[in-house]
Amino acid sequence: MHRSLRLAHCSDIHLDSDYFGGDWNRQRRDRDRAQFDALLDAICDEQPDLMLLAGDLFDHNRASEETVEWACARLAELPFTVVMIPGNHDCLAEDAVYHRHDFVGAGLHLLHEMDGRHLVLEELGVSVWGRGLVDHHPGHRPLADAPGRLREDLWHLGLAHGVHVPEDGESRNSSPIHAHEIAAAGFDYLALGHIHAARDVSAGASTAWYCGAPHPILDEPGSFLRVDLAPGTPVTVSVRPVPPVR
Template sequence: MDARRKIRILHTSDIHLDNDIGSGAQRSAAQIGLESIVDAAIDQSVDLVLLAGDLFDHNRIKKPCLSFVDEQFSRLECPLVMISGNHDCLADYSIYTSYDPEKASSHITFLREEEGAVCFFEDLGLTVWGRGIVEHHPGHKPLSNVPVNNVDGWYIGLTHGYCVERELQSFSSLITPEEIISSEFDYLALGHVHVFSVMNHGVTTAVYPGSPNSNLGVNEMSAALVELDPERGVAVSKYELSPRPF
């Protein structure tokens, strides 16, 4: 019997919060971005939120920013699975050595194992494998050693890196089409590139959601709204985010 059911996912990445934290009209573009993601997750009644790295712009984050993240995460009404990116990597100096986002809410799952980790949502019939960045360098291959999924249901990947058509030795955290094909994910949630794009390789739909931070050069706020349907497969649309009035 097919364990898959219809699922709605909001996929985001590259929020790049820093220590520029204000209120009302003084909110930063990154603050507005995270608020908008949480608002969209609630408004769209999604079953899951995926955050594919770079929640923070660097690892020198101070308490006001961390408190803001906790406040926003606590508003979520569905699970959120997150990983680190190259800006908030899990090196020895990482902000995540002293800050645990899982303490903000029971909804939060932070996959921090260096070789990747799996979490399973039985009620959704869905498995998520995620691998963040410890060190961003050419030797880091985000999709190396992806485990075979032995559980019935949807198989979702979550990682942070740069998709290229061929190996480029001078680039860090590279992902190739061949690696995506070999993963056999139903959906691969990517972070690192700030422009929305959809790629299909083998059975896998791989997506960069863009960024909810309008101050990253693209001058737009976007996420990916994903619908998983056992009969129709994977459907992805670009979701235009709107700032919350203050």
């Protein structure tokens, strides 16, 4: 029998960002960190059982050791479990931050295996599936051959980072996530990253969403998602704002 469960779903934090060709500087670093703190404070207010981080915690694999250690320490301080995957910005290249730092030793759950892996959290009654992103290109399909439910007594959760493709067929997008793949996996909830806007892309029996990003971008406010799962009822997804940092 499933237990009730509350998730927080976030993505695309982009610590140590150098967007738009600008030079990295301490002021930008501090702004990124302050926005991440604002995100974590807002998430804590929702009192989730589990946080899913769907990629791009870092803006690139050149993120400083100081920033990587700071981020791990902040995540390890949270009063709930964190499960995360790499994104396209912090992909598993040879110089990846995930090779240079021991995220498991920091108390975090990182799903980075190229073929994917189920992580079972018995205390929460969930299994979380995700795979590592090594190279962001059209041939990489984050949900290709994603396995179905591991056990009937566990919530079936997924993590993926890429571009949603609503129609069947080939796509020129890098890391395409096809609607038919979402439907076939049958996730109770699939946490997606890469699109910096909150969007419902559910398909079949799978509830699937992009959560947006904590930074406001153009007309999109900063956001994360609160997700409530309860036996015998539809999944409830609520878009939650992240206070902007000036």
